[in-house]
Amino acid sequence: MNQVPFAVSLLRRGIDGLDDAMLLLLAGRRRLVAGLAASKRRGGLPACDPAREHAVLARGDGLARRLGLPPGLARGQLALLIADGRHLQGLAADGLPVPDAPFPNPNPGDQAMVGAPTHPYLRWLPPPRRWAPVLRRVPQAWQRQLLERAVGQLLDKPLRAGELGFLQGRRIGIEVPDLGLAWVLGLEDGRLRSVDGPAEASVRGSATDLLLLASRLEDADTLFFQRRLELTGDTELGLTARNLLDRLPWEEVPLAVRIALNRGARAARAAREAWRAGR
Numbered sequence: 001m002n003q004v005p006f007a008v009s010l011l012r013r014g015i016d017g018l019d020d021a022m023l024l025l026l027a028g029r030r031r032l033v034a035g036l037a038a039s040k041r042r043g044g045l046p047a048c049d050p051a052r053e054h055a056v057l058a059r060g061d062g063l064a065r066r067l068g069l070p071p072g073l074a075r076g077q078l079a080l081l082i083a084d085g086r087h088l089q090g091l092a093a094d095g096l097p098v099p100d101a102p103f104p105n106p107n108p109g110d111q112a113m114v115g116a117p118t119h120p121y122l123r124w125l126p127p128p129r130r131w132a133p134v135l136r137r138v139p140q141a142w143q144r145q146l147l148e149r150a151v152g153q154l155l156d157k158p159l160r161a162g163e164l165g166f167l168q169g170r171r172i173g174i175e176v177p178d179l180g181l182a183w184v185l186g187l188e189d190g191r192l193r194s195v196d197g198p199a200e201a202s203v204r205g206s207a208t209d210l211l212l213l214a215s216r217l218e219d220a221d222t223l224f225f226q227r228r229l230e231l232t233g234d235t236e237l238g239l240t241a242r243n244l245l246d247r248l249p250w251e252e253v254p255l256a257v258r259i260a261l262n263r264g265a266r267a268a269r270a271a272r273e274a275w276r277a278g279r
C-alpha cells in the first residue's frame with residue numbers, strides 16, 4: 001500500500017482537532033441551553049422562542065457570508081442545533097411540547113443542570129485541561145502565528161516605541177500547563193516572534209490566571225504572591241519583563257482587544273469558580 005504523504009496526515013490531524021473542538025463546543029452549547037431552559041422557566045418565559053431562533057439563524061447567515069461559507073451551510077448546521085435545543089427543553093422538532101413528556105424533558109444526564117443555582121452552566125463548560133488534547137492537535141505553526149498576533153496586538157504601542165528593546169536576542173517563555181502549551185518568544189526585527197530553543201526566563205500559570213493578568217482583572221503582584229504565577233530561570237530578565245507589563249499603559253491597548261480580554265477573563269474566572277463550587 002502507498003504510504004500516506006506527510007501533508008495528508010498533517011492536514012488530517014488538523015481536521016481531527018477541529019472536529020474534536022466542534023464537538024466540545026456542541027457539548028458547551030447544550031449545557032448553556034439546559035441552564036437557559038431553567039432560567040426561562042423561572043422567569044415564566046416560553047421554552048420555544050421563534051424570534052430568537054430567527055435571530056440565531058440571521059446572525060449565522062451574516063457570519064457565514066463574511067467567512068465565505070457556501071450559502072445554506074451555516075443555516076443547515078444552526079437549524080440542527082436549534083432542533084437539538086428544542087429537544088433538550090422537551091419540545092418536539094416543530095417547537096410544540098412533546099405530548100406525554102413531563103416538562104422539561106432534558107436528557108437524563110442534563111437533569112442536574114436544569115434548576116441549579118445561578119451560573120451553574122459554567123461548571124459544565126469543559127475546563128482548560130480538557131481542551132489540552134484538542135489544542136495539542138493544532139499544528140505548532142498555527143499556534144505560533146496566533147500567539148504572535150495576540151502578543152503583537154497587546155504590545156503594539158510599546159513595541160513601536162522601542163520599549164521592548166531589552167528583549168533583543170533574549171528568549172522569554174510562557175507556559176500554560178493546564179492547556180499543555182508552552183512557547184518561547186523573542187524580539188526579531190522589532191516584532192515579538194515565537195522562536196525555537198529553551199527560554200532564558202519563563203512565566204508559568206494556568207490559562208485562567210494568565211488571562212486575568214493579561215486583562216488586568218488581577219495584578220501581577222497578587223498572582224505571584226499567591227503563587228498562581230511562577231517565574232523561573234533568569235530572574236532579572238523575568239522581573240524586567242514583568243515590571244514592563246505592569247507599567248504598560250492599558251488604555252493604549254486597542255479597545256476591541258481590551259473588551260475581548262476582559263470578557264474572556266471574566267468568563268474563565270466565573271467558570272473556574274463554578275467548577276470549584278460544584279466539586
Ligand SMILES: C=C(O[C@@H]1C=C(C(=O)O)C=C[C@H]1O)C(=O)O
Binds near residue numbers: 033048049083084085
Ligand atoms: C436556547 C433557547 O431556546 C430555544 C432554542 C434555541 C437555540 O437552540 O438556539 C433558540 C430559541 C428557543 O426556541 C433560547 O431561548 O435562546
